[in-house]
Amino acid sequence: MVYRERLDGRKNNELRPMEAKTKVIPNAQGSASFKIGRTWALAAVYGPREIYPKFLADPKKGILRCHYSMMPFSGSGERIRPGSSRRAQEIAMVMTKALEPVVDLSQYPNSVVDVFVELPQTDAGTRCAAITAASMALADAGIPMKDLVSAVAVGMADDKIIADLTYKEEHINEFNEESKQAVVSDIPIAMIHHTKELTLLQMDGEISKENLMKALKLGQEAIEKVHQVQIAALKEYFKEGSHGN
Amino acid sequence: MSEILVEERKIVVPGEVLASGLDYVPGENCYREEHQIFSKLLGIVNVSGRVIKVIPLSGPYLPKVGDKIIGRIMDITFSGWRVDTNTAYSAMLNVKDATTRFIKKEEDLSKILAIDDYVIVGIVNVTSQRLIDVSMREPGLKKIQGGRIIEINSQKVPRVIGKKASMITLIKEKTGCEITVGQNGLIWVLGTPEGEVRAERAIKMIEEKSHLSGLTEKIESFLGGNQ
Numbered sequence: 167m168v169y170r171e172r173l174d175g176r177k178n179n180e181l182r183p184m185e186a187k188t189k190v191i192p193n194a195q196g197s198a199s200f201k202i203g204r205t206w207a208l209a210a211v212y213g214p215r216e217i218y219p220k221f222l223a224d225p226k227k228g229i230l231r232c233h234y235s236m237m238p239f240s241g242s243g244e245r246i247r248p249g250s251s252r253r254a255q256e257i258a259m260v261m262t263k264a265l266e267p268v269v270d271l272s273q274y275p276n277s278v279v280d281v282f283v284e285l286p287q288t289d290a291g292t293r294c295a296a297i298t299a300a301s302m303a304l305a306d307a308g309i310p311m312k313d314l315v316s317a318v319a320v321g322m323a324d325d326k327i328i329a330d331l332t333y334k335e336e337h338i339n340e341f342n343e344e345s346k347q348a349v350v351s352d353i354p355i356a357m358i359h360h361t362k363e364l365t366l367l368q369m370d371g372e373i374s375k376e377n378l379m380k381a382l383k384l385g386q387e388a389i390e391k392v393h394q395v396q397i398a399a400l401k402e403y404f405k406e407g408s409h410g411n
Numbered sequence: 412m413s414e415i416l417v418e419e420r421k422i423v424v425p426g427e428v429l430a431s432g433l434d435y436v437p438g439e440n441c442y443r444e445e446h447q448i449f450s451k452l453l454g455i456v457n458v459s460g461r462v463i464k465v466i467p468l469s470g471p472y473l474p475k476v477g478d479k480i481i482g483r484i485m486d487i488t489f490s491g492w493r494v495d496t497n498t499a500y501s502a503m504l505n506v507k508d509a510t511t512r513f514i515k516k517e518e519d520l521s522k523i524l525a526i527d528d529y530v531i532v533g534i535v536n537v538t539s540q541r542l543i544d545v546s547m548r549e550p551g552l553k554k555i556q557g558g559r560i561i562e563i564n565s566q567k568v569p570r571v572i573g574k575k576a577s578m579i580t581l582i583k584e585k586t587g588c589e590i591t592v593g594q595n596g597l598i599w600v601l602g603t604p605e606g607e608v609r610a611e612r613a614i615k616m617i618e619e620k621s622h623l624s625g626l627t628e629k630i631e632s633f634l635g636g637n638q
Contacts (some may be wrong), residue, residue, distance in 0.1 A: 195564075196469065214471050214499040225540060228499070268425070269453065273473060275540050277499035305425050305453045308470020308566065310440065312451065313426030359427050360449070400424045400453055404468070404622050 173334050179384055181330040181391055184398035186299075188306045196307025198399070202301035202318075202392075203332065204289035209299035211307040214277035214372045222278070228271030232261040232281045234296055242333075259292045264297050264317065264356040264366040270310040279309060289320045290333040290352075297356050297366065302396050314391040315365060317356035320385040322373055324350075327381050329388040336370070353378075355385045359393050362386065398399065419458055422468075422622075423450040426442060429463050438464030455622065464496035467624060471488050472565035472595045474496050474537045477527040479552070481560065481593030484528045484546065485519050494532065494545055497562070497595045502543035504532060529555040529599070531591055551591075558589070558601030561611050563618045570621040571614055578617065585634035609634065 172178070182203025191197035194210035201207075234257045237256055238247050259285070261366045271279060281303065283296040294317035301315040321331050323338045338350050351371030357364050364382075373381065413432025417423060430448045437443045440452040441463055452455075454465040474480075482494035482502060490507040506514050510523060524530065529621065531552050532545035547553065563571065571592055572579050577589060583590055584636060588602030588610045600610045614629055 195471070216499050216501075241574070274471070274499060306469065308452060308454075310451045310465050310470075311425040312442070314424060360428075360444075378544075397424050397427075401422050404422045 171329065174332065176330075178326055178328045179207045179387065182332070182387055184392065186302065186395050188399055188403050194303070194307070196303045196305070196309070198299045198302035198306055200295050200302065200331065200395075202291060202295055202298075205285070205291050205295045206286055206287045207283055207285050207292065207295040207299040209283045209296070211279060211281050211300075211303045211309065213279035213307075214271065214274040214309075215280070217278040218408045219277065223276040226272075227273050228274035228277040228279060229260055230266055230269050230271065230279050230281065232256040232258045232265070232283065232300065234261060234283050234293070235284075236285045236288055236292065240285050252400060257296065259301060260293060260366055260368065261297055265300060265304065265315055267365050268301075268315055268358055269304060270312060274309070278302070279307075282301060286303055288333075290331055290336050291354065293317070293366070293368075294319050294354050294356065297393055298396065302400060305400055313358045313360050314393060314396055315356050315358055315398060316389045317354065317366060318385060318388045318392050319352055319354045319389065320354035320381045321352040321371070322350065322377055322381065327384055329384055351381075353381055353385070353390070355382065357386065357389045359389075378401070415458060416457050416462070419456060421456050423456055423465060424453055426583065429456060429465075434461060436462045437465045438462040440465040440467060443523055458482070462513055463518040467566045469564050470566050474498065474500065474502075474534055474541065474543050475594070476534055476537055478534045480595040481529060481555070481591065481594075481599055482596035483532055484524050484526050487524075487526065491519070492524055494530065496543060496545075497565075497597055498615070500541040502532070502534070502542055502545045504530070504545050504547070508535070508545070508562055510564060511548070524554060529560060529597075531555060531593065531599070533555065534604060537583075555599050558599055559607055559611065561598040561600060563596050563598065565594065567594055567621045568596060570626065571590065571598070571617050573627065580632065581627065582610055582613050583629060585631075586613070 185201040189198045190199045191210045198209050214228050234254050280366040281300045297317040320329050336352050353369045356366035362397040414433035415430045427450045437448045450465045454467045483495050484492050485495040487491035494502040496502050535546045536544040551623040586609045588606045591599040600607050
């Protein structure tokens with residue numbers, strides 16, 4: 167058996183339906199909500215503010231600090247222990263690295279901009295949703311940025327290159343035991359829109375060189391769609407007539 | 412060959428192309444890469460002559476020399492006070508900049524300004540590392556007594572004040588309050604309790620709808636209708 171059709175009936179290059187909104191957390195300087203299929207990320211930005219602990223301060227520029235956390239009930243129902251874990255720390259680190267190239271904090275030495283991302287519901291692609299939401303929240307907070315960062319996962323299931331994998335697709339091996347060749351790979355990528363530079367590129371599984379290049383090309387097209395959603399959401403708030411103006 | 416690719420007063424997002432060609436100059440919150448000019452912020456486009464700039468819709472306050480701000484005393488040191496400026500940086504208020512009176516060496520500084528007092532101060536110096544010196548030795552700079560402090564985003568301060576202070580004068584007249592707006596986004600309102608509440612509502616309304624046109628009329632009808 168090979169993976170002929172996607173489990174949720176999407177085309178290979180089709181993303182799950184996306185929904186984005188800004189200013190969802192009034193307490194924060196900037197915030198955004200980003201949903202892609204069943205994955206939902208909420209991002210809130212605080213700062214620039216005084217940095218604690220003090221030894222982290224950089225006298226040349228402000229620093230960006232990301233926090234990533236999945237809510238206890240966000241997975242399949244198995245309780246996820248709240249708070250930091252090895253996985254959450256790693257994702258927070260890759261998020262920071264994905265966003266740092268665009269954020270310009272040279273005007274805010276010795277300060278910190280905190281980005282908190284919470285995921286109320288998850289169905290794979292959380293780090294991509296987190297980066298996408300965080301990028302919108304930073305823009306909403308009025309932090310100087312060169313460009314927006316958008317992220318999406320691409321990958322391969324059997325011999326098909328597909329975009330925006332769901333949790334089931336990432337684990338396709340488990341119900342595809344007959345074909346021993348079955349290979350699944352999951353490649354989250356983040357891209358700076360204008361320069362097309364990748365700021366996040368990770369992979370689970372295995373893939374051949376040619377297929378990787380094809381997957382990245384597909385990813386670039388997919389990211390373009392995410393970027394459109396981001397722009398629309400950022401501008402939506404200021405439209406005359408929205409939210410009862 | 413140069414052309415502007417966005418309309419005046421349109422909302423732009425970071426990384427949006429504003430103009431192409433070398434005839435235009437990137438102003439505030441813009442940058443040039445090769446032959447294109449990009450926005451660096453979420454804001455409103457403003458073109459004046461050849462200069463394109465983006466007016467921010469939100470964002471942090473950057474301390475500037477000459478600005479009058481409202482701060483909170485957060486600590487008392489040997490020679491003065493440390494003032495919370497509602498930014499990432501605290502400011503230093505020296506004794507000699509706080510009062511004209513002679514201060515004896517052993518005098519208790521908290522008698523003059525205590526912790527958690529609010530003060531209206533002017534910024535006299537900002538270093539590249541954002542060490543801020545403030546002073547109270549100018550007319551109108553004083554310790555705040557009574558009334559209430561409202562916090563808004565510092566980028567909305569120009570809208571709250573209005574063209575030639577038209578907006579703030581309107582609110583003062585309609586509510587009978589004394590209002591002082593700090594450039595850092597803290598506003599002091601002093602008046603009757605009802606007046607203060609109405610002034611606070613009006614200011615919050617301005618903050619929320621600052622990107623819309625015809626704001627003065629909206630505020631006028633809001634305040635007028637309540638009287």
